Amino acid sequence: MKYEDKIDIYDDRGTCLTEDLPLESLSPLINPYIIRILNLMKSTAFVNLRKIETMIQKGAFGYSSMSRQDEINMPWHARDWQIVENGPAIVDKMKNIIKVHNGQDDTNVQLLPGNDIMMVTIPTRRIQAASSRDPPFTITATALGQALAEVFDISPATDPDGVNIIKNALVGRYPQTVAFQPGNPIFSFLRPSSQQEGLGTGYKTISINQLVALAEKRTFDAVVLTSILEQAAQFEMGNTLGWFERYSLLAFAYQGLNADRLLFDLIQENKKGTIGDIVASLVRTGLEDEIIKPGRKFPYRLFSEYRMYTTKDYPRWNAYTCAGLLAACIVNVGASRAAQSVTSVFSGFSDLCMFESGGLPDPDCGRVMGVGLGLTKFSHNEGGCGGIGTLTLDSDLIRHTSGFISPCLAAAMCLDSGTQVYRPETTAGAFFRIKQVLPILSDPLKKIAEAAERVKSAL
Amino acid sequence: MPMKERRGKNKSKEFQSQFYPGFGYVADRRRKVVDRSRRLVKLRNIPDDDIVRLLGHRAPGGLYLSLHPPLDELMEAYDPIKELVVPTPGANSGDRLRFVQMVDSFWRAPIAPWLRQRLYFTRFRGVDTVVEAERTLLEMRERDVEAVTKLMIEMEVFDTARTALRSITPQGHSTRLDEMDLMFDARKRYILDFDSGHVAYIKNMHAETLDKPIPLGFPVPDNELKAIDVTFRYDTSQYKSKAEVLIVLSRIGELRILGGYKPDLINNM
Numbered sequence: 129m130k131y132e133d134k135i136d137i138y139d140d141r142g143t144c145l146t147e148d149l150p151l152e153s154l155s156p157l158i159n160p161y162i163i164r165i166l167n168l169m170k171s172t173a174f175v176n177l178r179k180i181e182t183m184i185q186k187g188a189f190g191y192s193s194m195s196r197q198d199e200i201n202m203p204w205h206a207r208d209w210q211i212v213e214n215g216p217a218i219v220d221k222m223k224n225i226i227k228v229h230n231g232q233d234d235t236n237v238q239l240l241p242g243n244d245i246m247m248v249t250i251p252t253r254r255i256q257a258a259s260s261r262d263p264p265f266t267i268t269a270t271a272l273g274q275a276l277a278e279v280f281d282i283s284p285a286t287d288p289d290g291v292n293i294i295k296n297a298l299v300g301r302y303p304q305t306v307a308f309q310p311g312n313p314i315f316s317f318l319r320p321s322s323q324q325e326g327l328g329t330g331y332k333t334i335s336i337n338q339l340v341a342l343a344e345k346r347t348f349d350a351v352v353l354t355s356i357l358e359q360a361a362q363f364e365m366g367n368t369l370g371w372f373e374r375y376s377l378l379a380f381a382y383q384g385l386n387a388d389r390l391l392f393d394l395i396q397e398n399k400k401g402t403i404g405d406i407v408a409s410l411v412r413t414g415l416e417d418e419i420i421k422p423g424r425k426f427p428y429r430l431f432s433e434y435r436m437y438t439t440k441d442y443p444r445w446n447a448y449t450c451a452g453l454l455a456a457c458i459v460n461v462g463a464s465r466a467a468q469s470v471t472s473v474f475s476g477f478s479d480l481c482m483f484e485s486g487g488l489p490d491p492d493c494g495r496v497m498g499v500g501l502g503l504t505k506f507s508h509n510e511g512g513c514g515g516i517g518t519l520t521l522d523s524d525l526i527r528h529t530s531g532f533i534s535p536c537l538a539a540a541m542c543l544d545s546g547t548q549v550y551r552p553e554t555t556a557g558a559f560f561r562i563k564q565v566l567p568i569l570s571d572p573l574k575k576i577a578e579a580a581e582r583v584k585s586a587l
Numbered sequence: 588m589p590m591k592e593r594r595g596k597n598k599s600k601e602f603q604s605q606f607y608p609g610f611g612y613v614a615d616r617r618r619k620v621v622d623r624s625r626r627l628v629k630l631r632n633i634p635d636d637d638i639v640r641l642l643g644h645r646a647p648g649g650l651y652l653s654l655h656p657p658l659d660e661l662m663e664a665y666d667p668i669k670e671l672v673v674p675t676p677g678a679n680s681g682d683r684l685r686f687v688q689m690v691d692s693f694w695r696a697p698i699a700p701w702l703r704q705r706l707y708f709t710r711f712r713g714v715d716t717v718v719e720a721e722r723t724l725l726e727m728r729e730r731d732v733e734a735v736t737k738l739m740i741e742m743e744v745f746d747t748a749r750t751a752l753r754s755i756t757p758q759g760h761s762t763r764l765d766e767m768d769l770m771f772d773a774r775k776r777y778i779l780d781f782d783s784g785h786v787a788y789i790k791n792m793h794a795e796t797l798d799k800p801i802p803l804g805f806p807v808p809d810n811e812l813k814a815i816d817v818t819f820r821y822d823t824s825q826y827k828s829k830a831e832v833l834i835v836l837s838r839i840g841e842l843r844i845l846g847g848y849k850p851d852l853i854n855n856m
Contacts, residue, residue: 140667347668375850400673404604404623404709412602430831434608436838443850462672464713464728465658466684472716476708480621483607487838493847504717508724543669546655547684 129587131374133444135381137577138389140348142396146577150587151377153580154385156360158587161579164568165353166360169317169331171250173264174562175272176313177218178244180297181211183313189296192311199309200296205289209280212244219246221275226267228253240561247565260321261330265307269298269314325522328365331357332521336534337552340517340541341559342569345552347458348386350538352572355384358521358531367530376530378447379492383454384535385573390448394455395462403456403473407480410452411437419445420485428486436486449491450532453477457536458543466547467516470540471507474500474533495529503533515550517541608835611828616817620702620744621709627742631804638737641752641801643791644685644729651729653681675713677728684715686726687736687792689750690757692770693721695812696749702817706744711735722757740803743815747786748806751776754792768806779806 133151138144156162183189187206190199211218219237227235228251236249248271250263273294277283282290300309307320319333334357343349359380362368368376381387390413398405414420414437422428422435429435439445456477461469478490478497490497503525507516516537519526526533541552553560563569606618619625636647645651655661657680663669691699698706703723707714715726727735736752739745748769751757756773765771767779769786774794780787780802787800813822819829846853 345664346666371849371851395668395671399671400712402623402709402712404621404705408602408604411604415602416598427834430608430834432608432610432614432831434605434831434835436835438855439853440855442846442853446846446850458668459672460713462668463675463678464684464715464731465674465678466713466715466728468684468726469713469715472704472714476704476716480705480708482839483835484604486605487835487842489839489843489846489853493850494843495847508717508726539668542666543672545658545661545663545678545681 131377133374133378135385135387136389137381137573137580138386138392139573140346140386140392142389142392144389145574146581149577149580150584151374151381152587153584154381154576155377156356156363158583159576159579160583161572161575162356162360165356165572166331167252167255168249168566168568169334169357170261171252171255171264173248173250173268173314173316174240174558175246175248175268176244176315176558177212177215177246179313181209183297184209184211184293187293189293190300191309199301205293207280207290207293209276211276214279215239215243215246217279218272218275221278222246222248222268222271225271225274226254227251238565240558240565242561245558245561247562261318262320262322264316265314265320269308272314273298319520326365326527329361329522329527331361331364332527335518335520335556336537336541337517337550337556338559339538341552341556342563342566343538343542343572344560344563344570345542347539347542349570349572350542351454351535352384352576353569354521354535354538355380355531356572358534359384361521362531372530375443375446378443379450379530379532382447383450383532385576387447391451391455394452395458398455398459399462401459403460403477404480406452406456406459407477407484410448410455410481411484414439414445414448414485417448419448420488422486434486437488439488442488445488446491446493449481452481453491453496453532454536454539458539461540461543465543465545467537467540467544468507468547470516470536471500471504473536475504476500492529492532496532499526499528499533515548517548517552518550518555608831609828610831611824612814613817613819613824614828614832616815617702620698620817621705623710627744629741630743630745630807631741633737633740633801633803635733635737637801638733638740640797641740641788641791642685642687642733642736643793643795644683644732651680651682654683655681657681675728675731677730677732678713680730682729682731684726685729685732686724686754687732687739687752688722688724688754688757689739690722690753690762690770692749692762692764694749694762694764694770695809695816695818697746697807697812697815697817698744698750699817703744721759721762722753746807746812747777747803749812752788752792753794755794777803 129150131151135149136147184207187203188201222237233251235251238247248268254263276294302308306322317334339354340350397409420437420439457470457473460473475497482490521534606621639647700718700723704718707716717724761771761773776790777786777788785802787802789800790796816823842853
C-alpha cells in the first residue's frame with residue numbers, strides 16, 4: 129500500500145456503507161466500478177432515430193440549433209422511410225455489423241423506452257484496437273448507414289440520391305468539418321477527440337446538465353459521477369502524479385464520496401445556516417480531528433489574540449476545505465433553491481475560510497477562488513455564459529482547478545427547483561431516459577464502496 | 588479505525604470564530620460586520636411599502652409573481668439533501684429571482700463592497716452576489732430580497748448620503764461627493780430636502796420617477812462616520828494597526844504559492 133490513510137464511506141442519508149477502505153482503492157486506476165463507468169462513457173453512442181426520420185422526411189440536413197435545422201433544406205429530396213417503426217429490424221442488423229466475431233461479445237444495441245433512441249455499446253476489442261475514443265461515432269454512423277441501406281433497399285442502382293441522403297443525415301458535412309456538426313442525431317456522452325482542447329481532458333467533455341440527468345437530479349449521485357469523471361481526467365492529464373496523488377485522492381474521497389461523513393455532518397449541522405456558519409463548523413471540525421492546531425506564541429499568535437493555524441498534513445486539510453466548499457454550496461443553493469447562487473460561494477467561502485483558519489490556504493491553494501471570481505462575473509448578465517448547467521467540465525470558466533468546482537455546480541443544478549432557462553430537462557432530456565436502461569449509474573456511492581471492498585485485500 | 592474513533596476524539600470547547608486579524612476600531616469594525624452574534628445598530632425606520640417602491644420590482648400591495656409552484660406542491664425526484672436543507676420563505680413559495688444593487692462611496696462610507704460581500708455571506712441565506720469596485724449586486728428570491736433590503740437600509744451599514752441603491756449608472760467617478768456632500772448620482776435619484784434635512788429618494792432604484800418622494804432620514808454626520816469607518820487611513824487607524832493584516836495576507840500568499848507547487852511543502856509551516 130502506498131498510503132496509510134483509511135476512509136469510511138457514508139451515503140446521503142448518513143448511513144455507513146463501508147469502513148476502513150485504503151485510500152488507493154478509490155483511485156480511478158484501481159477501483160473496478162470507476163473503470164467500468166469510464167469505459168461506459170468511452171464506448172457508448174446514442175442515435176436519435178426520431179430525429180433522423182424527421183430530417184429525411186423533411187429533406188433538412190446538417191447543422192442544427194435548438195430552434196431550427198437550417199443548413200440544407202431540400203424538400204424535393206425527402207423520402208418517406210419509416211425509421212422509428214423499423215427500429216427493431218435496424219437494431220438486429222446493427223448488432224450483426226458491429227460485433228467482432230460470431231460468438232458472444234459485449235456488443236449491445238438496444239432501443240430506449242419510447243423506441244425512438246437507440247443505444248449502441250461498442251465492443252471492448254474495437255475500443256482497445258482504437259487509438260482514441262472515436263469508435264462510438266464512426267462505427268455507429270457507418271453501421272447505421274449500412275443497416276438503413278439494407279432495410280430500405282437503397283443502392284446506387286435503385287436510389288442514387290437516397291445514398292447521399294443517408295450520408296448527410298447521419299454525419300452531416302463531416303469530413304469537411306473536424307467532427308460531426310452540432311445537433312447531429314448520433315451522439316455520445318463525450319465529445320469526439322478532435323473537439324477536445326488540451327491533452328487528457330477527454331472525460332471532461334460532458335456537460336453538467338447531462339451528468340445531473342444521469343443522476344436523476346439526486347444531489348450526491350450527481351456529485352459522485354462528476355467527481356469520478358473529473359478525477360479520471362486529472363489522472364489522465366498528469367495532474368495527479370507523485371506530489372499530488374494523495375492530495376487529489378483525499379479531496380476526491382472527502383468531497384465526492386462523503387468520506388468519514390464530513391460533508392453530510394457539515395450540511396446537517398448547518399441546514400438552517402449560512403456560508404459563514406459552515407466555515408466556523410469546518411474549522412472547529414478540523415481542530416477536533418487534530419488536522420489543524422492554533423499557534424501558541426508569536427508569530428503564530430498575534431497581539432490582538434488572532435491565531436494562525438498550522439497543519440501537519442496539508443493534503444488532508446485541503447480535502448476538508450473542499451468538502452466544506454461543497455457543503456457551503458449545497459446549503460446556500462438549498463436555501464434559495466436557485467442554481468445561480470452557487471457561483472459566488474467559491475470566492476466567498478474561500479475568502480472567509482482563509483481568514484478564519486489564520487492564513488492556511490483556501491481550497492486547492494487559491495485556484496477555487498480564482499475560478500470563482502471569473503465565474504461569478506461571467507455567469508451573470510455581463511458575461512452571459514448561458515447558465516451553469518450548459519457548461520462542460522472543460523469549459524474555460526471552470527477548468528483551472530484540480531476538479532473541485534464541477535461537483536459543486538452539479539449539486540447546484542440538482543437542487544434547483546426550476547429557475548434556470550437551460551434546465552436538465554430541456555438541454556439533456558434524453559439522458560433521463562438513458563439513465564433508465566443503465567442500472568450501473570444508480571447508487572454509484574454504494575457500488576464504489578463495494579468495488580473497493582473487493583480489491584482492498586489485493587493492495 | 589472506524590470514523591467514530593477517528594473523528595471528534597476531543598470536543599473543542601473553547602473554539603470561537605476569529606473572523607479577521609488586527610488592532611483598533613477599524614479591524615474591530617471589520618470583525619463586527621461579519622459576526623452574526625453581534626447585532627447591528629438600527630438607525631432609521633422605513634415602512635415596508637417604501638422598500639417595495641424603492642426596489643421597483645412590483646407595485647406595493649401587489650402579488651408576488653412566481654417562477655414555479657410552491658415547493659410543497661412541486662413534484663421532484665427523491666433526494667434526501669433537498670429534504671434536509673431548509674429553504675428560505677421566498678424559495679418555499681416559488682418567487683421570482685430579483686435583485687438589489689448597493690453602491691458605496693469611496694469617501695468614508697460605513698461599509699465597503701468587499702466587506703458587504705462578507706456581510707451577505709455570514710448574515711443572509713441563499714445569496715448570490717457579484718462584487719465590483721463600487722457596487723455589490725445581491726440576487727435572491729423576491730420576498731427575501733425585500734426583507735434583506737429593509738434590514739440593510741435600516742441598520743448602521745447604510746448612510747443616506749454615502750450609500751445608495753442603484754441598478755443602472757452606478758459606475759466609476761459617480762461615487763465621489765457633490766457640493767451637498769451627497770454621493771454624486773448621474774441619474775439624480777435622491778435630493779437633500781432643505782426643509783427637513785432628510786435625504787429623499789425621488790426616483791426608485793431603476794431611476795424611474797416615484798409618485799411621491801421617500802425620505803430615508805438624515806445623513807450621518809462626518810464624525811460619526813469616522814467612528815465606523817472600515818478603512819485603515821491617516822485619520823482613522825494608523826498604518827501600524829494594519830501590521831497584523833499584512834502579516835496574515837503575506838502568509839496566505841506564501842502558503843498558496845508553496846502549497847500549489849507541492850502540497851507537502853507547507854506541512855507544519
